[in-house]
Amino acid sequence: MSALIETAPGYRAGRTLPLRVEALRQLKRRRTLAMGLILGLLPFVLIVAFAVGGTPDGGREGRVTLMDTATASGANFAATCLFVSAGFLLVVPVALFHGDTVASEANWSSLRYLLAAPVPRSRLLWSKLAVALGMSAAAMVLLPLVALVAGTAAYGWGPLELPTGGSLATADALPRLAVVVAFIFVSQLVTAGLAFWLSTKTDAPLGAVGGAVGLTIVGNVLDAVTALGSWREFLPAHWQFAWADALQPQLEWGGMVKGAAVSFTYAVVLFALAFRTFSRKDIVS
Numbered sequence: 001m002s003a004l005i006e007t008a009p010g011y012r013a014g015r016t017l018p019l020r021v022e023a024l025r026q027l028k029r030r031r032t033l034a035m036g037l038i039l040g041l042l043p044f045v046l047i048v049a050f051a052v053g054g055t056p057d058g059g060r061e062g063r064v065t066l067m068d069t070a071t072a073s074g075a076n077f078a079a080t081c082l083f084v085s086a087g088f089l090l091v092v093p094v095a096l097f098h099g100d101t102v103a104s105e106a107n108w109s110s111l112r113y114l115l116a117a118p119v120p121r122s123r124l125l126w127s128k129l130a131v132a133l134g135m136s137a138a139a140m141v142l143l144p145l146v147a148l149v150a151g152t153a154a155y156g157w158g159p160l161e162l163p164t165g166g167s168l169a170t171a172d173a174l175p176r177l178a179v180v181v182a183f184i185f186v187s188q189l190v191t192a193g194l195a196f197w198l199s200t201k202t203d204a205p206l207g208a209v210g211g212a213v214g215l216t217i218v219g220n221v222l223d224a225v226t227a228l229g230s231w232r233e234f235l236p237a238h239w240q241f242a243w244a245d246a247l248q249p250q251l252e253w254g255g256m257v258k259g260a261a262v263s264f265t266y267a268v269v270l271f272a273l274a275f276r277t278f279s280r281k282d283i284v285s
Helices: 002-007 019-027 030-053 074-086 091-099 102-107 111-115 121-155 170-187 189-199 205-223 226-234 242-246 254-280
Strands: none
Touching: 019 121, 030 074, 030 091, 030 121, 074 121, 074 170, 091 121, 091 189, 091 205, 102 121, 102 189, 102 205, 121 170, 121 189, 121 254, 170 189, 170 242, 170 254, 189 205, 189 254, 205 226, 226 254, 242 254
């Protein structure tokens, strides 16, 4: 059968399931639109909260946090939105876009028809993974971009006031925020890998998404166990806020490099497991 497919006139494995087709399919889904709406509305919810609750006026015991500088400028507001969402909210779209890839096709009983088209299994996974990564990156950019525009309209365009003291000019603040977004995306690759791997093992999309979110939460809980000592440095959750080093007068790369290395290593292993699992899986749905 494989020999017939390889020699069939006009058949090219690399042309099956083009990325643009898969991207359009995923963009039109209601869960994509709903997630985009939630991320786009969050900055406005925070602006209303600050308007109702009052402007932050300093931290406890004289310590100033990023939240305390939220209304200093649009750049500060964007950084604050990233701070309040990086720990959990941004985990959800990553888990959703990756955990709902293969499992949803199996749940709809359309997976076997895609493979019978014939779309090679590796091609199917690469297309879905590339689109899921692209949509996750778009989600990471959407939130701070909307926050920057909305924050500038509400609080003005100005320098980024640093919690540690001092400020960054706008020309320097925007690249720093870009570094923050890039690191958050890399740190979420572990969740992406977990969700993608689970998606190849189950026909229940919610199981893959929920499992990835649940394991991410477990990692956060383990990181809070100080008795683990230096072992916590092998947990991706230990480095999830290392991007705060980018919001200092002098940019520090040490923590972000270590965190990115840990996350990337886990992600590569999990993605490899996903391809291995799917290549050996008996597709019946």
